Amino acid sequence: MTSSRKIAATSKISRRGVLRAAGTLGVGAAAVALLARPTSYAIAGNATKVRLSWTEFAACHSPIAFALSKGIYAKHDLDIELYYQGASGQTLIQSIATNKTDAGAGLLYDWVKPLEQGLDVKLFVGSHGGCTRLLASKASGVTTLEGLKGKTIVSYDVASPPKHSFQVALAKAGLDPENDVNWLNVPFDLVGETVGKGQADALAHLDPWAYSHKKKFDLVEVANTQTGSFEGAVCCVLGVNSAFLDANKDAIRRLAEADIEIHEYAAAHPDEVAKWFVDNLNPGFPFEDIRDEIASWVLHNHPVGKDLQDQVKHAAADLSLIKVLDPTTDPAELAQRVTVDILA
Incomplete structure (x- = not known):
């Protein structure tokens, strides 16, 4: 027997934090009101709960929340809660490492240095490039x-x-x-x-x-980040807390499949995703701009497995080139250590 339950897109920050972030990013008052209340969608069954970190006002994260409203996560038997952990990518990443959330979407260049330093997170799927x-x-x-x-x-x-x-x-x-x-x-x-x-x-x-x-x-x-040496490179990648992955590998596989599906959908329907983003989050940018941005990104670029490992290796080599990583770090070894072939 199945029962009806809810999934909530909930921003887990204080009112003061919301106002500070909104002021910093120039967001409208309506967005502050939205972030202060949960938005929920009914699903049936005993879906796996995953707390997912994201950044509301980053347009490239719009497909993530749109997928919640569209029921795509529910279709993959996932109960997703979205948590805003601040505008900083490092804050978002630390929220996963410290078990405030289970997984999240972040810029690959934000992930690599903390992973080199021992961040206990595995990267499992890429979302897009060019933002x-x-x-x-x-x-x-x-x-x-x-x-x-x-x-x-x-x-x-x-x-x-x-x-x-x-x-x-x-x-x-x-x-x-x-x-x-x-x-x-x-x-x-x-x-x-x-x-x-x-x-x-x-x-x-x-x-x-x-x-x-x-x-x-x-x-x-x-x-x-799709021109010159970045052609074909992924910008944003999903990572998961290693302990959560060990206990919920099938759920993370389904999350990867849902992420690929929604970015393919966004590639084909930039108008729909942009309208949802503008109507629901009031980011302070016109619909036409958000639509054109979404259409300009490479949304078919979502590497997994060996392809993702190669992307991480190249990103690590790039950051070594500009002396961000320790000179003794082996990009290939690092990439192998911090990725998981989730669809294998």
């Missing part, structure tokens, strides 16, 4: 990576994934990513204004903010 952009002002005259020599690039953190991504791109273009360019760090919500005011020549940022800055300040897209 990070390097944009230059027209006044700078920059149109290529090589043209950034001697220029100033602004980002929001000294070790942000966008900064690391384009340090790698610069290094592979023959520049010294530390000495041939000047890096400027400013608060998250001032990145675009810094270029708009002429205080920097270019910016490295994530969507939806990068895409919004591109339109607002009429910027030139020099590169993104």
Whole structure:
């Protein structure tokens, strides 16, 4: 006999935390109200509960919540609870490692260093590529990576994934990513204004903010995480707490299958996913921008098994190139150790 039960998309943060995050990211009041209350959908059966960390205001995470409303997780016999752990990818990752949540979606470049240092998490499926952009002002005259020599690039953190991504791109273009360019760090919500005011020549940022800055300040897209050496690379990857994986491997297999399904759906229906995101989370960006961003990403790129291991190996090699990882770290060994072939 089956019984009716609920799954809730619940943001586990305090009201103060919600307001602080919303203020930092420039989110509307309606989004704060939404985050303060649970949204639930009825399903039948004894589905496996999985607490999933995500970032509400990152447009590239919109398919994750859309899948909840669409019933895709329920179809895979999963009872998903979504938890917001802050705008920082490192905070999200630590929430999984400390058992506040069971699994979560994060940028691959955010995962690799903590995994090198012993983070007890396994990566199991990739979601998409292309959500990070390097944009230059027209006044700078920059149109290529090589043209950034001697220029100033602004980002929001000294070790942000966008900064690391384009340090790698610069290094592979023959520049010294530390000495041939000047890096400027400013608060998250001032990145675009810094270029708009002429205080920097270019910016490295994530969507939806990068895409919004591109339109607002009429910027030139020099590169993104699907151009040049990043072609075919995955940006965002799901990881799972190792103890939870050991006890619930079949559920994580189903989560991987659901993640692949929803990103394939988003690739075919960017309008529907964007409308849901804008209507339900009020991220402060127009529907057309979110739709165009979703359509621009490579949503068919969701590696598992050996393919995922190769992606992690390449990411580790990239971060070694810019001296983020310990010089003794073997990228191949690291990739083998921190991934699981969940569909095997």
